[in-house]
Amino acid sequence: EGAKEALEQKLDALNTYQAEFKQTVTDAENTVIQQAEGLLQLQKPNQLRWELYAPNDTIVIADGDTVWHIDPFVEQVVAMNQSEAVQNNPLVLLAQRDPDTWAQFNVSRDDSDFVVASRSDDSHIAQLRIRFDDNTLSKLTMLDRQQQTSEFDFYNIQQNVLLEQGLFNYNLAKGYELDDQR
Amino acid sequence: CATPPPKHSGSVDAERHQQRLNALTHWSLSGKLAYRGPEERFSANLNWQQWGPDYRFRLSTFIGTSLMDMQRRGKSVALTLDEQTYRHRHAGTLLENLTGWPIPVEQLPHWIKGSSMGAIERQISDNGLLQRLQSSTDWQVTYDDYRQLGDYVLPYSLRLTHQNHLIKIRINQWQPIDDNHAL
Numbered sequence: 001e002g003a004k005e006a007l008e009q010k011l012d013a014l015n016t017y018q019a020e021f022k023q024t025v026t027d028a029e030n031t032v033i034q035q036a037e038g039l040l041q042l043q044k045p046n047q048l049r050w051e052l053y054a055p056n057d058t059i060v061i062a063d064g065d066t067v068w069h070i071d072p073f074v075e076q077v078v079a080m081n082q083s084e085a086v087q088n089n090p091l092v093l094l095a096q097r098d099p100d101t102w103a104q105f106n107v108s109r110d111d112s113d114f115v116v117a118s119r120s121d122d123s124h125i126a127q128l129r130i131r132f133d134d135n136t137l138s139k140l141t142m143l144d145r146q147q148q149t150s151e152f153d154f155y156n157i158q159q160n161v162l163l164e165q166g167l168f169n170y171n172l173a174k175g176y177e178l179d180d181q182r
Numbered sequence: 183c184a185t186p187p188p189k190h191s192g193s194v195d196a197e198r199h200q201q202r203l204n205a206l207t208h209w210s211l212s213g214k215l216a217y218r219g220p221e222e223r224f225s226a227n228l229n230w231q232q233w234g235p236d237y238r239f240r241l242s243t244f245i246g247t248s249l250m251d252m253q254r255r256g257k258s259v260a261l262t263l264d265e266q267t268y269r270h271r272h273a274g275t276l277l278e279n280l281t282g283w284p285i286p287v288e289q290l291p292h293w294i295k296g297s298s299m300g301a302i303e304r305q306i307s308d309n310g311l312l313q314r315l316q317s318s319t320d321w322q323v324t325y326d327d328y329r330q331l332g333d334y335v336l337p338y339s340l341r342l343t344h345q346n347h348l349i350k351i352r353i354n355q356w357q358p359i360d361d362n363h364a365l
Contacts, residue, residue, distance in 0.1 A: 025246035033229035058244045074216035074225035150246025
């Protein structure tokens with residue numbers, strides 16, 4: 001039914017994407033258990049920067065090969081192969097658009113959302129819902145296997161504006177321990 | 183999300199403050215927990231809900247997916263990890279057996295409020311607030327960043343050390359619930 005192709009087309013139209021977001025995590029009983037705000041930046045074909053503002057201060061950079069997860073609170077950086085990071089961090093899916101990665105996922109439509117589900121059941125994510133208002137990426141929702149929902153509502157959205165390349169390269173912060181899982 | 187209240191500057195009567203904390207039995211908080219041990223280091227988002235002796239202690243990843251969900255209901259404790267649920271009577275043993283993390287789950291509900299309940303040694307700073315405690319199980323807890331929230335003064339940052347294990351907790355939001363109305 002072409003849901004995957006339609007989604008790929010929408011994502012393909014995004015040469016770059018930048019938006020702030022409010023993140024709300026709720027449990028199966030709809031209790032809010034976590035909230036944060038941050039900034040998401042995408043650069044076609046396979047680069048991403050995802051930053052949580054203070055007090056949460058976490059940064060994820062996908063430079064095309066490696067996903068760097070920088071965590072100031074524990075002074076650690078975790079490095080993972082970008083293709084492997086996708087299973088447990090579907091945000092990276094937005095920056096990993098090659099066919100063999102997408103072959104691991106089914107895509108269907110549920111009213112205004114594209115619903116992306118992993119074919120492998122050892123992924124923590126049961127479902128990733130991607131919402132476009134026309135051609136604007138407006139919302140991401142992740143549902144994990146404990147029925148915990150993490151919603152990212154985007155605002156101040158800018159699509160296809162020039163983004164500075166330095167945003168997507170990473171150099172090890174002094175004093176941080178590197179946990180290299182590549 | 184709610185910004186934390188300003189730093190606490192006044193002072194309290196140490197004993198009355200401890201009694202007030204021990205009378206605060208229904209509350210919840212969200213923040214961050216970091217663990218640094220000999221073999222492993224991680225940080226996760228923390229959510230803790232307390233109803234008298236019962237609690238729900240959860241850790242989630244930074245993208246919001248569940249890492250660990252531990253619930254005490256009366257005598258028994260259930261721990262859910264990777265969609266498997268395990269049961270035991272003692273929370274700390276259950277958690278350490280399955281994850282290797284020596285988090286003092288049973289004492290945390292007191293220490294996280296700045297209550298020295300169960301401590302064998304404690305140090306009160308001159309503003310009447312708990313600065314450091316030492317437990318019989320060889321945990322040392324130090325506090326900073328106390329803030330006023332309603333008529334409570336609560337810590338927003340604490341460090342727990344035990345041999346070569348370090349746990350850092352930073353609280354973004356406290357919700358004390360007075361006893362007279364449920365969560």
